[in-house]
Each structure stands twice: as C-alpha cells, then as structure tokens.
Amino acid sequence: MNNTYYGKLIFELSKEGRCGYSLPKNELDNYKMSALPANLMRYEAPCLPEVDELTVVRHYTNMSNNNFGVDTGFYPLGSCTMKYNPKINEDMAAHRDFTCLHPLQDVDTVQGALEVYYNLQTSLAELSGLKEFTLNPFAGAHGELTGLMVMRSYHASRGDDKRTKVIVPDSAHGTNPASAAVCGLDVVVVKSRPDGTVDVDDLRPLLDDTIAGMMMTNPNTLGIFEHNIAEIAKLVHDCGGLMYYDGANLNPMLGVCRPGDLGFDIMHINLHKTFSTPHGGGGPGSGPVGVREGLEQFLPNPRVVRHEEEDGHHYTIENNDNSLGFISGFLGNFAVVMRAYTYILTLGHENVKNVGPLATLNANYVKESLKDCFELPLTGVCKHEFVFDGLKDKSTGVTTLDVAKRLLDYGFHAPTIYFPLLFHEALMIEPTENESKETLDSFIEVMRKIAKEAKEQPEMVKTAPHCTPVRRLDDTQAALKPIVTYRELVNQE
Amino acid sequence: MSKIIEGLYYSESHEYVRVDGECGYIGITDFAQHELGNVVYVDMPEVDDEVTAGEEFGAVESVKAASDLVSPVSGTVIEVNEALEDEPGLINKDAFENWIIKVQLSDMSELENLMDAAAYKDMIGE
Amino acid sequence: MNFKFFPHTEDDIRSMLNTCGEQKLEDLYKDIPEELVFKREYALPDALSEVEVRRFFDDLGSYNMPLTCFVGAGCYDHYSPSVVNDILRRSEFLTSYTPYQAEISQGTLQYIFEYQSMMAELTGMEVSNASMYDGCTATAEAMMMAVANAKKRNKVLISDTVNPIVIRVVETYAKFHGVEVVRIAAENGVTSRADFEAKIAQDDVAGVIVATPNFYGILEDYTGWADLCHEHKALFIMNCVASALGVIKTPAEWDADIAVGDGQSLGIPMNFGGPYVGFLCTSKKLIRKMPGRIVGATTDADGKRTFVLTLQAREQHIRREKATSNICSNESLMALYVTIYMSLMGKQGLRDVNELGYSGAHYLAEQLCATGKFEMAYPDKPFLNEFAIKTTLNVDDVQSQCLCAGIQAGLKIADDTLLMCVTEARSKAEIDALVEQVQQLIDEEEN
Numbered sequence A: 001m002n003n004t005y006y007g008k009l010i011f012e013l014s015k016e017g018r019c020g021y022s023l024p025k026n027e028l029d030n031y032k033m034s035a036l037p038a039n040l041m042r043y044e045a046p047c048l049p050e051v052d053e054l055t056v057v058r059h060y061t062n063m064s065n066n067n068f069g070v071d072t073g074f075y076p077l078g079s080c081t082m083k084y085n086p087k088i089n090e091d092m093a094a095h096r097d098f099t100c101l102h103p104l105q106d107v108d109t110v111q112g113a114l115e116v117y118y119n120l121q122t123s124l125a126e127l128s129g130l131k132e133f134t135l136n137p138f139a140g141a142h143g144e145l146t147g148l149m150v151m152r153s154y155h156a157s158r159g160d161d162k163r164t165k166v167i168v169p170d171s172a173h174g175t176n177p178a179s180a181a182v183c184g185l186d187v188v189v190v191k192s193r194p195d196g197t198v199d200v201d202d203l204r205p206l207l208d209d210t211i212a213g214m215m216m217t218n219p220n221t222l223g224i225f226e227h228n229i230a231e232i233a234k235l236v237h238d239c240g241g242l243m244y245y246d247g248a249n250l251n252p253m254l255g256v257c258r259p260g261d262l263g264f265d266i267m268h269i270n271l272h273k274t275f276s277t278p279h280g281g282g283g284p285g286s287g288p289v290g291v292r293e294g295l296e297q298f299l300p301n302p303r304v305v306r307h308e309e310e311d312g313h314h315y316t317i318e319n320n321d322n323s324l325g326f327i328s329g330f331l332g333n334f335a336v337v338m339r340a341y342t343y344i345l346t347l348g349h350e351n352v353k354n355v356g357p358l359a360t361l362n363a364n365y366v367k368e369s370l371k372d373c374f375e376l377p378l379t380g381v382c383k384h385e386f387v388f389d390g391l392k393d394k395s396t397g398v399t400t401l402d403v404a405k406r407l408l409d410y411g412f413h414a415p416t417i418y419f420p421l422l423f424h425e426a427l428m429i430e431p432t433e434n435e436s437k438e439t440l441d442s443f444i445e446v447m448r449k450i451a452k453e454a455k456e457q458p459e460m461v462k463t464a465p466h467c468t469p470v471r472r473l474d475d476t477q478a479a480l481k482p483i484v485t486y487r488e489l490v491n492q493e
Numbered sequence B: 001m002s003k004i005i006e007g008l009y010y011s012e013s014h015e016y017v018r019v020d021g022e023c024g025y026i027g028i029t030d031f032a033q034h035e036l037g038n039v040v041y042v043d044m045p046e047v048d049d050e051v052t053a054g055e056e057f058g059a060v061e062s063v064k065a066a067s068d069l070v071s072p073v074s075g076t077v078i079e080v081n082e083a084l085e086d087e088p089g090l091i092n093k094d095a096f097e098n099w100i101i102k103v104q105l106s107d108m109s110e111l112e113n114l115m116d117a118a119a120y121k122d123m124i125g126e
Numbered sequence C: 001m002n003f004k005f006f007p008h009t010e011d012d013i014r015s016m017l018n019t020c021g022e023q024k025l026e027d028l029y030k031d032i033p034e035e036l037v038f039k040r041e042y043a044l045p046d047a048l049s050e051v052e053v054r055r056f057f058d059d060l061g062s063y064n065m066p067l068t069c070f071v072g073a074g075c076y077d078h079y080s081p082s083v084v085n086d087i088l089r090r091s092e093f094l095t096s097y098t099p100y101q102a103e104i105s106q107g108t109l110q111y112i113f114e115y116q117s118m119m120a121e122l123t124g125m126e127v128s129n130a131s132m133y134d135g136c137t138a139t140a141e142a143m144m145m146a147v148a149n150a151k152k153r154n155k156v157l158i159s160d161t162v163n164p165i166v167i168r169v170v171e172t173y174a175k176f177h178g179v180e181v182v183r184i185a186a187e188n189g190v191t192s193r194a195d196f197e198a199k200i201a202q203d204d205v206a207g208v209i210v211a212t213p214n215f216y217g218i219l220e221d222y223t224g225w226a227d228l229c230h231e232h233k234a235l236f237i238m239n240c241v242a243s244a245l246g247v248i249k250t251p252a253e254w255d256a257d258i259a260v261g262d263g264q265s266l267g268i269p270m271n272f273g274g275p276y277v278g279f280l281c282t283s284k285k286l287i288r289k290m291p292g293r294i295v296g297a298t299t300d301a302d303g304k305r306t307f308v309l310t311l312q313a314r315e316q317h318i319r320r321e322k323a324t325s326n327i328c329s330n331e332s333l334m335a336l337y338v339t340i341y342m343s344l345m346g347k348q349g350l351r352d353v354n355e356l357g358y359s360g361a362h363y364l365a366e367q368l369c370a371t372g373k374f375e376m377a378y379p380d381k382p383f384l385n386e387f388a389i390k391t392t393l394n395v396d397d398v399q400s401q402c403l404c405a406g407i408q409a410g411l412k413i414a415d416d417t418l419l420m421c422v423t424e425a426r427s428k429a430e431i432d433a434l435v436e437q438v439q440q441l442i443d444e445e446e447n
Helices: A053-064 A087-093 A111-128 A140-157 A175-182 A200-206 A229-238 A334-370 A400-409 A437-456 A458-462 A475-480 A486-492 B030-036 B108-113 B117-123 C010-020 C025-029 C050-061 C082-088 C106-123 C135-150 C164-177 C193-200 C225-231 C284-289 C316-322 C332-370 C395-404 C428-446
Strands: A132-134 A165-169 A186-190 A211-216 A242-247 A266-269 A289-291 A303-309 A312-318 A386-389 A426-429 B015-020 B023-028 B039-043 B056-062 B066-070 B075-080 B101-105 C155-159 C180-184 C205-212 C235-241 C258-262 C278-282 C295-299 C305-309 C374-376 C386-391 C411-414 C417-421
Touching: A053 C082, A053 C106, A053 C332, A087 A334, A087 C050, A111 A132, A111 A266, A111 A289, A111 A303, A111 A312, A111 A334, A111 C050, A140 A175, A140 A211, A140 A242, A140 A266, A140 A289, A140 C164, A165 A175, A175 A186, A175 C164, A175 C316, A186 A200, A200 A229, A211 A229, A229 A242, A334 A386, A334 A426, A334 A437, A334 C010, A334 C025, A334 C050, A400 A426, A400 A437, A400 A458, A437 A458, A437 C010, A475 B039, A475 C295, A486 C106, B023 B030, B023 B066, B030 B056, B101 B108, C010 C025, C082 C332, C106 C278, C106 C295, C106 C305, C106 C332, C135 C155, C135 C164, C135 C205, C135 C235, C135 C258, C135 C278, C135 C284, C155 C164, C155 C193, C164 C180, C180 C193, C193 C205, C193 C225, C205 C225, C225 C235, C278 C284, C332 C374, C332 C386, C332 C417, C332 C428, C395 C411, C395 C417, C395 C428
Parallel strands: A165 A186, A165 A211, A211 A242, A242 A266, C155 C180, C155 C205, C205 C235, C235 C258
Antiparallel strands: A132 A289, A266 A289, A303 A312, A386 A426, B015 B023, B023 B101, B039 B056, B056 B066, B075 B101, C258 C278, C295 C305, C374 C386, C386 C417, C411 C417
C-alpha cells in the first residue's frame, strides 16, 4: 500500500532549508567562485527540491511500488524478450575495480576492462557466426543505425554511390525504416505473404544496382522462421546488396541457428533482450554490431584490439582510418557489457544452446493452450513468440486493449498489443525460457477466464483495469495540451 | 456512414479540395477523421510555401496514429487554418467545415485527376 | 537441463511437447532447412558457478588500476551518494520495460516526469525529453532537429571549442544524414566571433552548436549570439556540462533554442565510459520536433493525477521513416540516477559541488604555475573546474611520473598541453600529491 504523502512529486515534499547531502569541507576556500564574471553566471538558482535523505529514500521506494518488473511477475511482452535479469550480473557490474575507471585513463591501467570487452566481442562473434563485433552502440536502434552506416561505408569504399535504397519488409519494427532514414537511405517496402514471411516474388523486381541492402528479422515479428532466407540472401547478394539482421528476435536462435550461417553480413544484438541485461524502464541497453569478414574495417571507432605478445597479451584502443567514424563518446555502455559477459560465463556453452529451444517450447505451449479462445491467424510451430488476432468471439466488442488491461488486474504484464500491423487486434506473446510450466499455466488460466468474462461481463473488461494503482489514463488530453514539467503543472493548476 | 459532400474534389489519400474561384480549400474527409480518431495535432505548412500535387505538405496526428497530408493540387499556400493550432479536434467535429490550408491553385487542370463525390463514395465502399 | 535459470523438468518438457503435438524439442525447429541448423558446440567457456564468476572478475579487476583522477573531458569523477545506487537496484525499476502500460508503470513515468522537470530547471529551458543515450548522440540529434526544423537548409556550424569527442560523433551522423558540418574557428581558447558572423551571414545555416563550459573549461561570452542566429533563421544549440549548469549562465539565459549535453557529471560513476545519460531540452514551440520519449501529466478514469508517454505520434513506431528520430528508448535508469542525485543535492548542493571544484582547480593551476614549468594555455579566460595548461616539461614524462604514484594527471591535448579537471572528490592532499610528483620530476631533470 502506498503512502499518499510520499506519493506526491518530489517537488511537493520540498521545504526551504532542508538538505540531503554532505560534502567535504572546503580546505581551499580562499579560492572563491564569486571571482568569476557575474555576466557568465546564472541569474537565478534552479528550482530543485530541498529534501532530507530519508524523505528521498521513502519517496522513490514508494514510487517503485507502482511499477511492475520481471521480478514482480510474468512479463510476456512480445518482441521485448523480458527474461530474468540475474542478480550476479548486477553485482559484477558494480565491481569497484571496474566502475572507477575513467574512459580516457592510461590504457595500461584498464587492461582488465578491455579484456572483458574483447571477450564479449569474440563470444558474440562465435554465437552469431560473424567475424567481428563492436560494443559501442548504446541500444538496438543505435546498433541498426551503426550497421547501416557500415553498409553505406562498404559501398562507398568501392565507389558504388548509386546504392541509396534499403529494403524493409512491411512487417518490420518501425525502427528499421526510421534508422534507414537517419542514415540517409530511402526505404523500399517488400510485402509479406499471408504467413508473414517475405514474399520472394515481390522482392525480385525490387532488386537492382540502387539497393544497398535488406533488413530482416528472423524469426520475423510474427515469430515465424523465414525458411526462404537462403534464397533471399542469395538474391540480395547477387544484386550487390548486403543482408542486415535485426537481432531483436535472436533469442530463439541460440543453440539452433547463427545469422552468419543464414547469409547475413551485418547484425546487431540487443544485450538487454538476448543476454539478460535489465531493461531499466527503457534503458540503458546495448546494441553491439557484428560483421562478416571483409567488413571489419568499417566498424565504428574506437576499437579494442588484442595483441599477442611473448609474455602474454596486451589490449589497445585504436582508431581505423577506414572506419565509418565515431557513434559514441567512448566504448559504449560498459556496465551493460559487464552484465552480458557475466551471463555468458554463467551459462557456458552447455546451457546457452538450450535457451532457444526452451523459449520456443514455452511459446508453442501457450499458443496451443489458448488457440481455442483467441484467434490464431497462423498455425504451425512458432519460434519464441506468436500473435493472436484478438478474441475468437468478438461479438461483445471487447478489444485487444481491453484484454491487455484486464490482464493487469490479474497481476500479469500485458503482451505487446496492436503490433505487428498486419492484424487489427494483434496480441503478441513472448514467454522466455525462464518461465516455469506453472507460471505459464496460471497465465493460460487467466487468459481463458478473461475470454469468458468478455462474453459474460463485457463492460467490466472494457473498463479494466480495476485493481491497479491507477485506472485507465486520458492520453488524448496528454497529447492535446502536453504538460511535461512540474513548473507547467503548477502554472496550469 | 461517413459524410460526403457533393461538388468537392477528392483524392485517394482522403483529402478534399473545395474550389472557390482560383483558390482551393484543402482538408481531410470525414471518413479520414473517423479512421484516425481524436486529432491532437495538425502539422501545417507556412503561408507562401509551395505545395505540389501528390506531395506531402503536413501531417495529422491522433494519440496513436499519424497520417501524412498529401496535397491533391499544386499551388501556393495563402492561408492556414490557425484555429486548428489551438483546437485540432475541430477536424473531428466537422472535417469539411474545418479545412487545413487555402491554396492559390497553379494548375486548374489538376482537378480533373481527382474524384467526384460519387467516385469517392465508391472508393470508401459506402 | 538442470540449470538455475531453466525451470523445466524432464516431465514438464514431455507434457508441454505433448500439448504441442510434438515428440522432441528438435521438432519445434522442423521448419528450418536442415543445412541452416547449427550443429557443433559453441566455442565458449564452460559454465561458471557464482563463486567462480566472482573470482574471474576479481582476477581481471586486478589488471585495472584505480587512479586518482584529474581528467574530465566529458566524464567527471563526482561523488555518487549511496542512496542513489541503493534505489537503482530496486528491481521494480531495474527489471521493467518502457512504460507502455501506464497503469502499472507510474513509478517509471513519475520519475521521468521529475527528471524532465529538473532538467528543464537546470537548463532553464521550457521542456525536456525523457533522456537520450549520451551527450554526444544528444548533440547529433539536436543537429538533425535543427535541419528538420529549417526544412530547406542542411548546413550546421559547430565551434572548434566543443569537445572533439562530441564533434566527431556529430560529424559521423552528419556525413550519413546528408548534413554539412562547418567548423567555427577557435581563437585563444574561445569561438571566433568574426568567423561566426561571417558564416552565419550566408543565410544557409540551420543551426549553430557551441559549448558551455567549452572543451578547455572556459566560460565563453555568448552575448548577442542567439540574436544573430535568429536573425538568420538558425537555431542556437548549446552543449553543456550538466553539473556546471547549477551555477553558470544557462542556455535559456543565453536565449538558446536547444540545450544538450551529458548528465554524467550529476553523480553517475565513470564506469569506463557508460552508461551515462544524454539530455535534450528545448522550447515549447519546438516540442513536436524534439526526438525521443516524452512523459506528460494527465488524469485517470477516477480523475487522479497520473503520468503517461505522450506525443508518441512523432516516434518511429508510428511514423516509421518519417519519425523525428530512430530512437525508441531512453536511458531511463540513468535518468532516475540523476533525478535522485538532484533531489538530494538541491540547488545548494550543486552550488557547493561547483564551489569545491572551482577552489581545487584554481589551487592546482596556481601550484603548477608556481613550479615555473607551467603556464595557463589561456591565461585571461575564466574557468570553473577544468583548465588547459602548457608545460615546458615533457608531457608524457609528467603523466608517467604521476601514474607511478597512482595519479592520472590530466589528458594530453597537445604536445605541450594538458587538460586538467578537479572535482569535489579530490582533496587538497591529492592535489598536493600531484604537484609533488611534478616537482620530483623537475628536481630529477635539474640534477
């Protein structure tokens, strides 16, 4: 139960004169900041809260109680791979011998950090069947952008300036076309067949010498493996383009397939999906980018390089002239790299190979157990996720949104809804390999119950949630007259 | 059943033109506003901007969707409907009354490429 | 399959497969052409227990050397209060996703609202987004925002006094996005006004990027710059060190259109380069052109004040290639970091942090100059806690001498110049130790 006092905004708990910090006494106070020219200093101090330490702790602790995380309960958010975030990862990421390092300190004093970095690079290369990785990109979208920059740099290095278009399936995540646009590429959309896989006949006529490459996820956003992938890759390669693998759906491939072996040339991996680093309410993530042999030189600077020496090995941080340039200040989100490598060490080769099959088993089990109540547009085996097109019985007007909101009442996070756009009432479910049969069974039971409620008490479902900290929100009002700061809120009230 | 007005010109991307002399008022159809839901923002060009038939000149946003505005005709923007800046929801109240831009038409013959009310009605299947 | 992250017993697997109408796990992959299936073992290490994992990182950690840090240049060794790290590990925050389901994400949504409010206060700007990857990419996003806003212009000016680490990221984005980046020359450590005036007068510039404090730690005087930008229809963009904004003239007070930078200086551990948090603040007028997530206040069905992701129609999942940016996340947890930090520090705490840094830096500069082997690179320029200093000694010798004593003596930015930084985390004794090492080097050379 939340205390309403601490549930206010931190600004509303402020009282002039309170403070929540302690700092060393100034031993050098004959050097005074007041000596700086007044016209270069701020006229008015920022209006920040003045609160004591315990109030801050209670405020944010109470606030956390209004949140739902993987540690709270089942989080079947399709396409997001909400797997368990092991605690040992957090301990290792907080290791003081690593957190205290300045990114620009002498390279001889950061050899341990560089080894972690290098080891993760090579582990990811092995897992994906590619030659080399950079860990610099900060997120999946950032990795996509970086990967497309590699693609353009490759064509530019060959003097092939005509290739300005990238092919993206209509079922792709919206990030793909957005990344292409930021990278200065024009997007050409290829259609999907009714089973969600790329329509090869629609693809063929699009291929010519203006195509820089093609972006794909595999399995695709419907959880279906693109079984024509070898043919697609050949077609794209034959026209001189490169294949880009969006690693958003890599999890079911662990132990089964490697993107490099499927014909992909460039890919990114979301460490916060497949490699168990926490999503953190939206970030920080990490989006390493890997490339096939021959493309390494285009990866972003700076690079971590290992040198074998007589008495062991040594790591350096280097810049390559052929590189696409810099896409980050330093070497990416290092603390996330620490977590992902901890995860790989914890699993080892013995367990990594079971990740994909168990995630796939869980998804198929849920799908088969619910297909009599929910509309399943694509039958047959899925991979890590699948999509229902809403309730089977839509007669009472209960929508996918209503089902999602009602799930919250039962203590489950909602699946991804209204994506992909191929179906009107999409409900995209991804249980990860970490979920037990009992957890899945309780989810299945609740989903069946909601289907029944939708028939018998539709109004109740349409006004759900009823048991959450807050009720349905007015997002039209929020978008119409945006209030995005406390100052605006006060002015408005 | 969406409202369709006789005498206007309609495009496949659901814009209309109401011709007044050498000027045209451009907006989105009632069908389009209905599909989009509550409009929360209209991204409009500035006066004196040029618009070209078949090209975008702005966008209409609802909470969870956005639709590009494609100009059915070419010309120069001579007025934008400023009322929509404060109250974009006017489009939901009456999409035909609340036009988005007023354009000085540069090529009247372009109107021939557009649909009349009956053809548009057929297209949206009502 | 007996492994701590896999709850499946043999029985479970059998019965679940049965429900799926399959015999064995491999059957779930029967749609994959045989020749594409990976058949060997991964060449990865054996699984390690927690005891072994800890030992592994303890061993590797011994190859790192924690140093007394006098480097800034975009990453600052500030004190991180214990409260922040403790709250950040709360798994309700840590293990949640982007707050799409607002009814069970009010925790995340509320702290982002508080973050936006605080960043708006700190920069003086009207609005802030929910945060970005880092200061470099936030600056690149501001560049693209300026170009999108100008519609028909694609040239952006950037001052040579902006941190080169930021410039090179901006230039990479520009190269691929089709933006022409033109440098404004630096003169005596500050941006050349004459060069700026000449370049802006060409009336083809979409935005102008400058820094405060600049790369050399100098507080530049930008009086009249914003007016000139606006006169020529360009946006004025300021890259700032977040912590310094507690005391120095704000982007809003300089009449800037966009304020960007890295929030790392608000107590985030250096972490060998990340994660940090980029901020991007602007005017209300430009809010729909702003990249990234935004949280807004609204009410729920009971009329209760609540928070929700808003203005999503600008974003990639709806606009696809026409979105304001491809960014589809924020650096949420790090935004929480700086929000708690600012809650604890308040305006007085930020002032005290800056005062301590100012005192230490000016003392260090004076002590180094007193050796007779150093002089300020830009002697007449005001600085806060970071400064460039020239030496007649060999810079590499200075650095390696200090390194032996566990001190990182600044960053070499030219053959004869070091960029030094002092924060409240440095004591007088540590500063004296650095100066002592330098003195030893001088003594050795003179003998």
